[in-house]
Amino acid sequence: MKEITYCYDGSFDGFLCCIFESYVRKEIPTAIFCDGDPFPALFPSCFIETNAHHARRVFCKVKYLSPYAGNILQRAFLTCMPEKEIFLYRLVERLLREGPSFLRRQTDNTLYPLLTAIRHLQNEAHLLKGFLRFSDLNGVLGSEIQPKNQVLPLLQGHFCARYHQERFFIYDRTHHQALFHVPGKSVLQPLSFFEMAPPDSQEAHYRLLWKRFFDTVAIRERENPVCQRTHLPKRYRGTMTEFQEATEFKSPGSPAAVPAPGVPGGISAPERLLGSEPSVPGSSP
Amino acid sequence: MDVLEKLTILTDAAKYDAACTSSGASRPAKAGYVGNTTSTVSGCCHSFSADGRCISLLKVLMTNFCVYDCKYCVNRRSNDTRRTMFTPRELSELTLQFYRRNYIEGLFLSSGVLRSPDYTMEQMIKTLRLLREEYRFNGYIHAKAIPGSSPELIEQLGLLADRLSVNIELPSEAGLRSLAPDKTKGAILAPMRQITQRNLQAREELMKYRHAPRFAPAGQSTQLIVGATADSDLHILRLTQGLYDRYRLKRVFYSAYVPVVEHALLPARDVKPPLLREHRLYQADWLLRFYGFRAEELFGPQQENFDLRLDPKCGWAITHPEFFPVEVNTADYEMLLRVPGIGVTSARRILRARRSGALRMEELKKLGVVMKRAQYFLTASGRMTQGLRFSRESLLSGLIAAENASLPQAEGVQLSLF
Numbered sequence: 001m002k003e004i005t006y007c008y009d010g011s012f013d014g015f016l017c018c019i020f021e022s023y024v025r026k027e028i029p030t031a032i033f034c035d036g037d038p039f040p041a042l043f044p045s046c047f048i049e050t051n052a053h054h055a056r057r058v059f060c061k062v063k064y065l066s067p068y069a070g071n072i073l074q075r076a077f078l079t080c081m082p083e084k085e086i087f088l089y090r091l092v093e094r095l096l097r098e099g100p101s102f103l104r105r106q107t108d109n110t111l112y113p114l115l116t117a118i119r120h121l122q123n124e125a126h127l128l129k130g131f132l133r134f135s136d137l138n139g140v141l142g143s144e145i146q147p148k149n150q151v152l153p154l155l156q157g158h159f160c161a162r163y164h165q166e167r168f169f170i171y172d173r174t175h176h177q178a179l180f181h182v183p184g185k186s187v188l189q190p191l192s193f194f195e196m197a198p199p200d201s202q203e204a205h206y207r208l209l210w211k212r213f214f215d216t217v218a219i220r221e222r223e224n225p226v227c228q229r230t231h232l233p234k235r236y237r238g239t240m241t242e243f244q245e246a247t248e249f250k251s252p253g254s255p256a257a258v259p260a261p262g263v264p265g266g267i268s269a270p271e272r273l274l275g276s277e278p279s280v281p282g283s284s285p
Numbered sequence: 286m287d288v289l290e291k292l293t294i295l296t297d298a299a300k301y302d303a304a305c306t307s308s309g310a311s312r313p314a315k316a317g318y319v320g321n322t323t324s325t326v327s328g329c330c331h332s333f334s335a336d337g338r339c340i341s342l343l344k345v346l347m348t349n350f351c352v353y354d355c356k357y358c359v360n361r362r363s364n365d366t367r368r369t370m371f372t373p374r375e376l377s378e379l380t381l382q383f384y385r386r387n388y389i390e391g392l393f394l395s396s397g398v399l400r401s402p403d404y405t406m407e408q409m410i411k412t413l414r415l416l417r418e419e420y421r422f423n424g425y426i427h428a429k430a431i432p433g434s435s436p437e438l439i440e441q442l443g444l445l446a447d448r449l450s451v452n453i454e455l456p457s458e459a460g461l462r463s464l465a466p467d468k469t470k471g472a473i474l475a476p477m478r479q480i481t482q483r484n485l486q487a488r489e490e491l492m493k494y495r496h497a498p499r500f501a502p503a504g505q506s507t508q509l510i511v512g513a514t515a516d517s518d519l520h521i522l523r524l525t526q527g528l529y530d531r532y533r534l535k536r537v538f539y540s541a542y543v544p545v546v547e548h549a550l551l552p553a554r555d556v557k558p559p560l561l562r563e564h565r566l567y568q569a570d571w572l573l574r575f576y577g578f579r580a581e582e583l584f585g586p587q588q589e590n591f592d593l594r595l596d597p598k599c600g601w602a603i604t605h606p607e608f609f610p611v612e613v614n615t616a617d618y619e620m621l622l623r624v625p626g627i628g629v630t631s632a633r634r635i636l637r638a639r640r641s642g643a644l645r646m647e648e649l650k651k652l653g654v655v656m657k658r659a660q661y662f663l664t665a666s667g668r669m670t671q672g673l674r675f676s677r678e679s680l681l682s683g684l685i686a687a688e689n690a691s692l693p694q695a696e697g698v699q700l701s702l703f
């Protein structure tokens with residue numbers, strides 16, 4: 001067998017075809033690149049055409065040998081793991097050579113890096129179920145996220161169930177992809193560019209209410225930015241309503257949002273409520 | 286007063302309640318209704334406030350008017366503060382609009398006592414009914430039952446909410462008598478008992494009839510204030526244990542007392558809230574719920590309070606050398622759980638992984654074991670970690686160092702409380 005680098009179109013099927021071709025041509029790729037990736041052409045590179053039929057054959061074979069491996073393949077492909085293709089290639093290659101028993105051991109050197117990447121993906125998706133924010137744009141709910149991994153396929157089920165009666169979309173800025181939903185139907189589609197319209201007065205009002213709630217619910221005596229950052233890393237905050245600039249809380253057509261006494265911009269909570277003394281714990285009954 | 290102002294006042298008055306999880310209820314989406322509840326162990330956090338606490342629910346009071354005068358509470362009758370009240374419609378609208386924007390999992394509704402416990406409960410019920418029936422809200426609702434209200438009202442509340450809670454607040458009767466003179470132990474425990482029984486009954490009925498109404502399906506919880514009274518950790522944990530055993534509570538929350546009022550019976554105003562102590566109690570609570578520990582085991586013969594330098598599990602481990610080392614390749618699940626640095630997830634992973642051959646020490650980290658702690662207590666095929674030497678003292682300092690710097694600021698002050 002001779003060594004070579006593969007290049008494919010970036011789709012899951014395209015990647016499966018790389019595996020297919022390597023067996024047909026009896027060669028082991030040393031790297032598998034996605035079309036458009038900058039890569040050093042140290043080795044002869046070969047572009048692999050995507051063929052749905054070939055892809056299906058590879059995937060069926062993998063699933064037949066181990067449904068678990070099929071699952072790993074699908075999920076790990078959504079991760080942002082560098083060179084995930086070659087890691088997955090080696091997993092499949094080993095599966096075909098020695099059967100599925102090595103998959104039982106989580107600490108296995110072929111398997112472990114993939115499992116770690118998948119855990120990262122799932123964790124990010126889990127966080128975004130909470131951190132994602134919608135804006136009401138004339139009755140349609142719109143959202144933007146900027147995840148490291150391709151989380152939309154993992155979020156689809158959750159948001160389509162929860163907001164089943166709404167029309168909504170979620171735009172993934174990193175992967176230029178969007179999830180669209182109307183009652184009873186949803187699709188994932190590439191979308192190269194999107195910019196959110198400024199809020200109307202009602203939307204601005206609810207953003208402001210939320211921001212106020214967020215600021216007020218924190219207990220000043222317990223302030224702990226380190227703990228806050230551990231649970232809510234800074235990279236998520238760019239698309240979260242409560243961390244936006246003052247302009248996001250005003251609708252262009254309406255007068256500025258109601259300012260809190262003495263607070264410029266009108267978005268942060270007053271240091272303390274007028275007339276109330278700093279509070280004590282112990283809630284209502 | 287506009288809604289923004291009301292929200293500010295009624296959030297500020299509610300923020301000391303620690304309970305803010307949406308866990309324990311799983312209800313699928315229904316045609317014609319808004320939303321669902323999903324069940325994961327940790328619940329779903331929608332944000333984290335500046336104090337690092339999870340925000341999952343819109344946590345507000347119905348009103349901060351109160352006829353009672355609990356000494357430690359900002360809403361007490363004698364406190365000069367601005368008072369207001371949500372109308373049921375304002376609050377329903379707010380909840381629904383926040384929910385649609387994915388700000389929250391649902392509503393956490395509590396209240397000061399306006400006129401009487403029954404009158405207050407009626408207002409809360411009106412709100413929840415509006416939200417559930419007219420707005421068709423199918424998300425999570427946690428409601429506080431007001432001590433002293435009639436059983437019929439608690440019944441109605443339980444049919445509308447996912448979780449109910451009654452806060453005990455003060456861990457002893459003596460504390461209650463001096464600091465919350467209007468409340469009695471009986472008035473707190475009666476609704477708790479009722480909720481427990483109704484919840485069980487509803488579960489049984491649900492097994493027989495598919496459409497039997499659900500009563501607080503996510504169970505009930507309570508909160509204890511830590512550091513307002515002289516109650517020891519042992520006392521608090523025994524109480525907690527009793528609540529889990531006898532009342533089948535889902536959670537007990539702890540809230541470090543933030544002293545602000547000057548009162549002879551309360552800690553002075555310059556005493557910092559005992560955050561580290563609160564943290565240790567949460568860790569111990571976890572050990573009771575998931576690790577098979579009993580409260581008494583966590584303390585030595587003469588001991589009533591935790592050594593704050595150590596997490597309770599490490600504290601238990603260093604006083605029980607006879608139990609260690611534990612052999613990863615043969616120990617059962619319960620034994621593995623007692624090892625510091627091994628959690629519920631990593632213990633399960635160990636059981637699974639070792640089926641395909643003996644585990645080596647180097648592999649444990651990949652299974653999620655925190656080796657900085659676990660190394661002192663484990664062998665793999667009879668061997669300890671290579672090159673590890675330690676005495677009782679270096680073990681102690683090693684364990685203290687292993688706990689990361691993310692602990693609430695170490696404060697020695699609180700110890701002087703007692």
Ligand code: SF4
Binds near residue numbers: 351
């Ligand atoms: S009854 Fe509740 S709200 Fe009223 S003073 Fe006591 S703890 Fe505060």
